[in-house]
Structure formats: structure tokens, C-alpha cells
Amino acid sequence: MNIQLKMPLLKKAISISLDILTVIKSEFRTLFKDRGVVIMLVLAPLAYPILYCSLYKNETLIDVPVAAVDCSRSQESRELLRHIDATQSIHIASTYSTLAEAKQAYDEKKVHGVVYIPADFSKKLNTGDQTTVSVYADISSFMYYRIISQACTNCVLDMCNHIQIKRLNANGITGESATILSNPVPYEGIALYNEGAGFASFLMPAILILILFQTLFLGIGMIAGTSRGENRFHVLVSSSVHRGGIFRVIIGKSLTYFMIYASWSFFVLMLIPRAYNLPHIGIPFDIMMLMVPFLLATIFFSMTVSVFLPHRETSLVLFMFMSLILLFLSGVSWPQYNINGFWKAFAWIFPSTSGTQGYIKINTMGADLRHISFEYVSLWIQTFVYFATTCWAYYWQIKKSIAKQMNESLPEEIFV
Numbered sequence: 330m331n332i333q334l335k336m337p338l339l340k341k342a343i344s345i346s347l348d349i350l351t352v353i354k355s356e357f358r359t360l361f362k363d364r365g366v367v368i369m370l371v372l373a374p375l376a377y378p379i380l381y382c383s384l385y386k387n388e389t390l391i392d393v394p395v396a397a398v399d400c401s402r403s404q405e406s407r408e409l410l411r412h413i414d415a416t417q418s419i420h421i422a423s424t425y426s427t428l429a430e431a432k433q434a435y436d437e438k439k440v441h442g443v444v445y446i447p448a449d450f451s452k453k454l455n456t457g458d459q460t461t462v463s464v465y466a467d468i469s470s471f472m473y474y475r476i477i478s479q480a481c482t483n484c485v486l487d488m489c490n491h492i493q494i495k496r497l498n499a500n501g502i503t504g505e506s507a508t509i510l511s512n513p514v515p516y517e518g519i520a521l522y523n524e525g526a527g528f529a530s531f532l533m534p535a536i537l538i539l540i541l542f543q544t545l546f547l548g549i550g551m552i553a554g555t556s557r558g559e560n561r562f563h564v565l566v567s568s569s570v571h572r573g574g575i576f577r578v579i580i581g582k583s584l585t586y587f588m589i590y591a592s593w594s595f596f597v598l599m600l601i602p603r604a605y606n607l608p609h610i611g612i613p614f615d616i617m618m619l620m621v622p623f624l625l626a627t628i629f630f631s632m633t634v635s636v637f638l639p640h641r642e643t644s645l646v647l648f649m650f651m652s653l654i655l656l657f658l659s660g661v662s663w664p665q666y667n668i669n670g671f672w673k674a675f676a677w678i679f680p681s682t683s684g685t686q687g688y689i690k691i692n693t694m695g696a697d698l699r700h701i702s703f704e705y706v707s708l709w710i711q712t713f714v715y716f717a718t719t720c721w722a723y724y725w726q727i728k729k730s731i732a733k734q735m736n737e738s739l740p741e742e743i744f745v
Contacts, residue, residue, distance in 0.1 A: 549644075579720060
């Protein structure tokens with residue numbers, strides 16, 4: 330009796346598996362026949378990470394050219410400028426007699442900053458008065474401003490420390506006592522998770538997740554646009570899909586994309602950070618576990634949206650429009666707790682938000698799945714929600730196809 334019951338179930342399982350394999354074969358065939366899709370799903374995940382990481386390979390700016398205006402022309406001013414020039418960040422490219430000449434060099438983009446030392450600099454130092462050193466930095470890029478202001482500030486503070494020790498020595502306080510008095514509260518800054526303060530180490534982990542999300546979204550949108558264009562009634566899913574076939578089609582398509590991007594996830598998130606010395610302290614197993622719901626949520630999200638894209642090119646327009654928005658909403662370029670409540674809620678519509686936050690916490694901060702439970706659960710919720718919306722959207726497409734068939738009085742071979 331049990332054997333008789335199991336045989337139909339086994340035949341049903343085999344039939345479903347064969348149908349899914351047929352969909353997978355068909356989807357692979359469609360994918361590799363389309364050059365645009367091949368570029369987006371195969372070549373883009375290979376080229377983009379390499380291109381972006383190569384552009385930011387140096388991590389930090391070095392030898393930023395600045396101009397010096399030394400009106401003091403004293404031993405102290407020359408010593409300060411030598412210390413500034415000796416830093417890795419700044420290079421004194423030229424020295425001018427007046428601030429107007431330095432401003433002209435700045436306007437011509439020969440330099441990105443100006444260090445101005447007034448004429449009474451040495452006199453005030455020797456008389457115990459307070460003096461000033463003015464630093465002008467190019468703020469058209471925050472990188473220039475941060476590098477120039479930080480290097481000059483550190484050199485000025487170091488010079489102040491030496492001057493104070495000399496004054497203490499002149500008053501008979503020497504040795505360790507003078508050192509302690511000149512610097513009673515030692516300061517030591519430690520940059521967690523990005524000790525070199527590298528721009529690539531800060532930005533690239535988020536970019537890598539967005540590359541996976543956007544190329545997958547665009548590829549699925551292009552495939553949907555092609556399928557819609559080839560369909561007689563310009564719908565994504567034909568009415569010839571039999572009852573229960575919707576799930577087989579969705580599962581077959583999603584497995585096709587998942588197999589492709591599981592490999593790309595390993596390449597982009599595991600190999601690229603090691604090849605370009607980006608942060609990679611996370612446990613590989615945790616990263617792969619995070620990628621499972623991330624890829625599934627992205628696939629079902631893309632399949633749902635693709636139903637409403639009338640043309641193949643529409644996905645490309647959305648891709649270009651959403652690129653920077655998704656980066657901002659990810660909470661990397663601007664802290665999430667400082668984002669407006671509406672936009673913060675809007676950001677969680679996209680799997681890239683949870684994926685970016687989870688990946689950064691694991692791979693840059695050394696967290697595990699317990700520490701990213703919110704992002705991990707969010708991705709699984711998105712997976713189930715977008716799977717349901719995909720099923721509904723595909724069913725709606727079938728109903729639309731049926732209605733167009735009936736309007737043209739075609740034979741009702743609907744559920745064959």
C-alpha cells in the first residue's frame with residue numbers, strides 16, 4: 330500500500346524536476362543568445378570590480394601639491410615648512426612672496442592648497458606671544474581638504490610641543506618633567522577597521538554589493554524585455570503555461586540566475602578583496618550564508634519589477650537612475666541614523682541595503698551571523714515577500730495573455 334502511494338508522488342517529483350530542468354536549459358539558451366545579457370550577467374561582474382578597485386588602488390592621496398607663502402623668512406618658518414613637506418600627504422610644490430601669487434597658482438589648479446606664514450611669525454614665537462599659521466585647502470574635494478588640514482595641523486601641534494619644551498627648559502624644567510608638562514594628556518587616535526584611512530577600504534565593500542545587485546537586476550530586466558518583445562501579445566509569461574507551471578517557471582528561472590551569481594559572489598566578495606588588499610577579516614562561511622538570501626531576494630525583486638518594464642531599455646534607465654541613490658541609501662556615504670525616516674524606510678525595499686550593511690559588518694568589522702541578525706532576517710523576509718509578488722505578477726501576465734487571446738477569438742488552448 331505504501332509503495333502504491335509513493336509511486337505517484339515519485340513520478341510527480343520527477344515530472345516537476347524535469348520541468349524545472351527544461352526551464353533552466355531554456356533560460357540558459359536565452360541568456361547566451363543575447364549579447365547584451367551576456368555582457369551584463371557575465372562580463373560586467375568580472376570587469377567592474379577589477380576596474381573600480383584598480384582606480385582606487387592607492388587608497389589614500391599622497392604628495393598633494395600645495396603652495397607656501399613664507400612672509401617671515403625665518404629659521405622657525407623654514408623648519409615648519411620642511412616638516413610639512415616631509416609628510417607623506419603634502420608636497421610643497423612652490424613658494425611665493427605674496428598670497429595673491431599663491432592664489433593665482435591655486436586658480437590655475439597648479440596647487441590644491443596654500444600655507445601662509447605671516448611676517449611676525451618668528452618675532453611672536455620668540456617673545457612668547459601667540460601667532461597664527463593660515464591654511465587654505467581646496468574643498469571641491471573633501472579628500473584634499475582632509476589631507477591638507479590634517480597634515481598641517483599635526484605639524485603645527487608638533488612644533489608647538491617642541492617650543493613649549495624649550496621654554497620649560499629655559500625655566501629649569503628638563504627631562505621627563507618637561508615632556509609631561511608640555512603634553513599632560515597624550516592623544517593617540519586609532520582608526521578601527523580601516524587603520525590606513527583608505528578610501529577604497531571604506532567605499533569598495535559597498536560598491537561590490539551594488540555591482541552584484543545592479544547587474545543582476547539589469548540582466549533580468551533585459552531578458553524580460555526580450556521575452557516580452559518576442560511574445561505575440563507582448564506579455565512576459567504566455568498563457569500556454571499550464572496550471573502549477575508558474576511555480577516551475579519561477580523556480581527554474583531563479584535557479585538559473587542563482588547558479589550564475591553564486592559563482593560571481595565568490596569571485597567579487599572573496600577573491601577581489603584579497604587581490605586588492607581590501608578588508609577581508611570575515612569568515613567565508615558567514616559571507617556565503619548572507620549571500621543566499623541576498624541573491625534570492627534580488628532575483629525575486631528583479632523578476633517582480635521586470636513584469637512592469639514595457640521595454641528592454643527601461644531596465645537600463647532604472648539602472649542609471651538608481652545607482653547613486655542606492656549607494657546613498659545603503660548607509661555608507663552617510664550614516665543611516667542621520668537619514669530621514671521616510672528614506673530610511675524606503676531603503677529597506679531594496680535587498681542591496683541589508684546586503685551592504687551585512688557584508689560590511691562581516692567582512693570589515695569581523696562580525697558573524699549573530700551580529701547581523703536584523704539584516705539576515707530582513708533578507709529572508711524580502712525573499713518570501715518578493716517570491717509571492719513574483720508569483721502574483723506572473724499569474725497576472727497569464728490572465729492578461731488569456732484576455733488578449735479571447736479578444737482575438739483564438740482557440741482556447743489555455744491549460745494544455
